[in-house]
Amino acid sequence: xxxxxxxxxxxxxxxxxxxxxxxxxxxxxxxxxxxxxxxxxxxxxxxxxxxxxxxxxxxxxxxxxxxxxxxxxxxxxxxxxxxxxxxxxxxxxxxxxxxxxxxxxxxxxxxxxxxxxxxxxxxxxxxxxxxxxxxxxxxxxxxxxxxxxxxxxxxxxxxxxxxxxxxxxxxxxxxx
Numbered sequence: 001x002x003x004x005x006x007x008x009x010x011x012x013x014x015x016x017x018x019x020x021x022x023x024x025x026x027x028x029x030x031x032x033x034x035x036x037x038x039x040x041x042x043x044x045x046x047x048x049x050x051x052x053x054x055x056x057x058x059x060x061x062x063x064x065x066x067x068x069x070x071x072x073x074x075x076x077x078x079x080x081x082x083x084x085x086x087x088x089x090x091x092x093x094x095x096x097x098x099x100x101x102x103x104x105x106x107x108x109x110x111x112x113x114x115x116x117x118x119x120x121x122x123x124x125x126x127x128x129x130x131x132x133x134x135x136x137x138x139x140x141x142x143x144x145x146x147x148x149x150x151x152x153x154x155x156x157x158x159x160x161x162x163x164x165x166x167x168x169x170x171x172x173x174x175x176x
Contacts, residue, residue, distance in 0.1 A: 019043050051151060058143040062136055063110065067095075069144070071103050072112060072137040075129040082129035085118065089127060112136060 019042040023035040052066060059069050074092050075082045084092075090100045104127060107113045112133030118124030129137070152161045 017043075019046065051148065054147045054151065055144045058147045059140050062140040062143070064136075064140065067099075067103055068107055068112075069137065069140055071100075071107060072129060072133050073141060075113065075127065076134060076137045076141075082134065083126050086115075086125055086127060107133070 019039055022042060023039050026033055026035050026038070056066050059065060062069075064072070070093050071089060074089055075084060078084055086097070086100055086104065089104075090097055093100070095103075104113065104115065108115060112130055114128050114130060115125050116128065118126050156164065
């Protein structure tokens with residue numbers, strides 16, 4: 001594999017950015033390193049952090065942050081009756097049980113979901129989206145998608161966005 005040393009005017013991007021500066025510094029002190037992985041994942045990490053902030057702002061008018069949205073959205077997209085166990089939610093969202101309990105407490109107190117005994121497991125619970133929770137997450141998902149759409153359309157054509165989604169799917173499949 002060829003060594004990757006990005007710089008101004010590099011064909012992979014419109015301008016020299018902060019990740020280029022980092023890889024340029026590594027190239028200066030360790031010219032033996034191939035910094036292409038750093039360039040790719042550095043941009044993925046920075047993009048994720050930037051978009052997390054934008055999406056959080058989109059959800060704020062609905063009284064929730066990304067973490068709470070994720071719980072409500074997971075219940076909503078599970079289909080009727082919009083019910084899952086805390087274990088199913090935790091596995092889907094990849095958070096700790098303690099983190100999940102805190103989110104569920106907050107959302108239940110806000111009237112956006114309910115917890116009830118699992119009829120099939122005496123020790124288990126079922127978490128169900130309330131009608132108010134469903135209405136709220138349906139509004140919030142549109143607001144979040146709009147922020148994401150704006151970001152994509154400001155930089156990529158639809159074909160490029162499709163291509164990027166396919167490439168990221170391919171990369172994720174080998175790293176997850």
